[in-house]
Amino acid sequence: MYDYNADDCSIEIGYSIARHFWGNGYAKASTKAIVSFLLGKPHIKSIRAWSHKDNKASRAVLLSAGFEESGVDGENIIFTRK
Numbered sequence: 001m002y003d004y005n006a007d008d009c010s011i012e013i014g015y016s017i018a019r020h021f022w023g024n025g026y027a028k029a030s031t032k033a034i035v036s037f038l039l040g041k042p043h044i045k046s047i048r049a050w051s052h053k054d055n056k057a058s059r060a061v062l063l064s065a066g067f068e069e070s071g072v073d074g075e076n077i078i079f080t081r082k
Helices: 026-039 056-064
Strands: 002-005 010-012 046-052 068-073 076-081
Touching: 026 046, 026 056, 046 056, 056 076
Parallel strands: 010 046
Antiparallel strands: 002 010, 046 076, 068 076
16 A cells, blocks of 8 residues: 555555466455455545556456546556545
8 A cells, every 4th residue: 555645535555466376366355355444444535546458357356346447547547446
């Protein structure tokens, strides 16, 4: 977790999984857990994340954790969860 924005009570999350662990559900499980934890905090109103537009697996992880596409920044898709 990083980049807490006190103005809108948002925080950015990110993850990186070693290639030999891909496909085991670790990103999905850990993302859902951290989202649940963060949204349980009174000072967190929304969570931001991003994924490269070609990274279908990462985009699927974020969508499965309840994120919605909220914009584009160059080659990246921005996601938000409230």
